Amino acid sequence: MPVGTLVKMGLQELNALLATRRSTKSIAEAPVRAKELEDVLGAVFRVAPGRSRAYGSAHARYPVTATLIAGNVSGLASGSYRVAPSGNVHDVVPGEYRDIVARATIDGSWIAASPALLVLSADVGAENAEFNWQSDGRGERFIAMEVGLIAQTVSLATAALDLGTVLIAGIHADAARHLPESVVPRHEELIAVMPLGRASARTVNTSTER
């Protein structure tokens, strides 16, 4: 959509959207539609001509890779998909990956039943090398900030579409290292996972988070 046709949101609408943002820790197994996920990913990752992205990045490097794990999505085969700067998904590797991704989190085993997962990863070594002139470990800090910006944008887009999500950043480093390249590209680390689906009434008790 050309930028000129976008309608700017007023403060009242923004406040209303922000008021609906919350972490959803009980997501129904029921399927979501591919179009719903497309809308979320488009809102967050799409780079329209002449427009900056929905989130910033130190030196505009955009080191965070987004991978969609589809498990119960009508109109999208189960598998892992990379999310392109168009917001579209590509490079599918068919299969069921939700369980191994869930097991790489500390208290997110329940997300294996979510219809889809958004996996966020980045090459921490490369970013540290890029920004070490500022300070040791600065690249890693910038990645964490960027993932925070992405996560808030995903949260708002899902809230606008009556979908639920939560940022799960408690990661088992060892389990994460064994994830296949189709889920976390080579040289990258798993930083966070966000389940995508419809909120269910069931309440999940997580061991480390409330």
Ligand SMILES: Cc1cc2nc3c(=O)[nH]c(=O)nc-3n(C[C@H](O)[C@H](O)[C@H](O)COP(=O)(O)O)c2cc1C
């Ligand atoms: C950096 C960060 C890491 C988080 N990691 C986890 C996590 O590993 N597991 C989890 O269940 N929730 C996680 N959360 C979600 C928080 O538990 C949640 O944001 C908090 O309870 C406040 O609830 P609200 O988001 O509904 O306002 C994380 C949130 C943030 C910002």
